[in-house]
Amino acid sequence: MISKKLSIILVNYNLAHEADVCLESLLKFTDPNTTEIIVVDNGSTDKGFDGVVKKYEGKVQFFSIEKNLGFGGGNNYGASKANGEILCLLNTDTIIRNTIFNKIITLFEKNPEITILGPRLRNLEDVIEYSAGEFPTLCSELYRVLNPGGRKSKFYLDVLTSDEPVLTPVDWVTGAALFVRRDAFENAGGFDKNIFMYNEEVDLCKRISLSGGTVWLYPADGITHIKSVGSRKNYYLFTVRSYESKLYYLEKHFGGLKGLMIRKILALQVLVQLIIWTLMYPAAPAKSADKLRGFSEIFGRIMHSLFNLKLLTKA
16 A cells, blocks of 8 residues: 655665664755655665664665666666555665755656656756766767767756756656656566666666656756765676677567668777777776776677677578
8 A cells, every 4th residue: 555655775785884864864954744765775785774773663664686687677676665655766876956856746746647757966066967868879878979979958957057957858868866756666577587688778768658658857956966876886787797688689670681780880980999998008007907808708798799690691
């Protein structure tokens, strides 16, 4: 039985300090009568999280999973324990600055056409993050070959930096703070279990859009994204996981000739990155070595994928 308007779900993996800061800010700006907070510990090896559980016991629901299921798997588990009409999938490394949750609850209540919504995010330097975008296409992926730093749509940047928080339809919003109607999330089967980390929100938004749902950006302030995970980054693991999830997404949503073409374009992107990090090696040998190892591994996977697709095409 649904008893809350909003369920906020955090997935923790060895971020005890960040979870403490986030929960403290959440409790300051949320109403327990309308909102429940769920924290899923995703197989953490850091025992410091025990102190966080003791500190917020009775105010927050804590669940523990022995195995790290990844971002999507952890959120799926949290969603299975939720009672809210709306789910907020919130990164542990965030800080809440105001009562933005009340505004978003009201938006969902007044606009039944909204399925997924993402707010504006700022980093610790108060710089607005690029937190929405377009689904990958042949053209957008080809552009990334020519612009390895990433494709930033002027339209999305203009919306994000607008002084007036106007609801704007978008293709996808970041999973760092993603609000979704619970029934839509459940009907979609939650996050794809085959994606351990990265691009799972793009896939979710794609599937919900294909089933008739809508995705919106609400450029209002209230959430700071620390990105502490990035500061502790294992560059090899980050490279492999982000590109393997992208390859999976492309294989899933692009078939036939388009699938063959977009995978070839992805191979070109990776080749460009291999060249860039080879040139960067003298200035940053440790990071470059990790990046080169990761991109080399991904290039091999793409070639294997292309070979299999050619066999299927011939058959």
